Amino acid sequence: MSHDGYSRNLLLPVAGQSEIACAAVDSLDRACRAPKVREKLRRICKRQAVQDLRISVQDKEYFAKYYNYKDIPRILEGLGWFADAERNFHNHCYLHAASLPVPRPLGLLREYSHGLLRRAMLFTERIEGATDFKQFIVGLETLSARQRLRFYTELGKALGRLHRFGAYTEDTDKNLMVRAKGEGFEFFFIDFDNSYPWRVATLRRTLKSVGKYFPRKINHRQEERQAFLDSYLRERGKPAWRAILSERLNVSPSSTSSAVMQTAPDAPESAEKQREAA
Numbered sequence: 001m002s003h004d005g006y007s008r009n010l011l012l013p014v015a016g017q018s019e020i021a022c023a024a025v026d027s028l029d030r031a032c033r034a035p036k037v038r039e040k041l042r043r044i045c046k047r048q049a050v051q052d053l054r055i056s057v058q059d060k061e062y063f064a065k066y067y068n069y070k071d072i073p074r075i076l077e078g079l080g081w082f083a084d085a086e087r088n089f090h091n092h093c094y095l096h097a098a099s100l101p102v103p104r105p106l107g108l109l110r111e112y113s114h115g116l117l118r119r120a121m122l123f124t125e126r127i128e129g130a131t132d133f134k135q136f137i138v139g140l141e142t143l144s145a146r147q148r149l150r151f152y153t154e155l156g157k158a159l160g161r162l163h164r165f166g167a168y169t170e171d172t173d174k175n176l177m178v179r180a181k182g183e184g185f186e187f188f189f190i191d192f193d194n195s196y197p198w199r200v201a202t203l204r205r206t207l208k209s210v211g212k213y214f215p216r217k218i219n220h221r222q223e224e225r226q227a228f229l230d231s232y233l234r235e236r237g238k239p240a241w242r243a244i245l246s247e248r249l250n251v252s253p254s255s256t257s258s259a260v261m262q263t264a265p266d267a268p269e270s271a272e273k274q275r276e277a278a
Contacts, residue, residue: 021107085120091192130177160235163201
């Protein structure tokens with residue numbers, strides 16, 4: 001039971017750790033005793049990541065996203081299909097179990113009044129040292145040409161793998177974190193509120209989304225666009241899409257970036273996966 005009388009249940013991943021999840025809920029309840037925190041949550045009309053809410057359990061930090069179901073359409077959405085909090089949680093569980101780069105889900109706390117979902121809080125492991133993609137690419141000019149090629153090669157591979165597993169949202173570029181690792185980069189996809197089972201990355205949707213990774217205010221080089229496209233198509237196993245996507249990204253559809261092969265030592269493995277799939 002919540003402090004204000006709502007009934008509760010805690011949804012865990014299949015391989016969830018109930019003790020840690022319950023400890024996270026206890027940490028949340030302690031934080032919510034502060035009037036400022038309660039007021040901040042009350043003002044959230046739909047859903048919002050609570051960046052300054054620190055949930056710490058066993059020396060690990062967890063990220064909290066709050067969902068408020070105040071209006072009738074949102075309440076009915078939860079009755080007819082998974083509510084957005086549940087979609088986000090289940091997508092994280094599915095993708096994390098498949099070893100895709102998403103934060104490890106800890107649990108989803110749901111609160112009900114008169115049998116209707118009214119509030120939810122999603123807990124995922126906080127990604128330390130990562131930067132928002134939109135902020136990261138502003139500093140691309142500080143990287144060497146080889147680093148930039150590697151960045152876009154690995155980005156194309158990560159996005160292609162995500163789409164291959166059926167996860168697609170129109171705002172993936174806004175929910176992408178980047179972290180440097182050695183000479184390469186790690187990418188983490190963090191939000192799937194707008195992901196639905198029937199909304200997959202078709203060619204039409206891919207055409208709409210790929211340009212978002214190359215905003216006009218950033219000076220991108222031809223070989224970087226080519227590196228991204230090569231690794232994306234290789235991971236998707238969609239060579240027939242090359243001509244159309246090349247036109248969208250303003251690259252030559254007949255060329256294959258030799259630099260990609262130099263910066264992506266795992267490319268033969270991806271090609272092997274495609275041959276096995278065929």
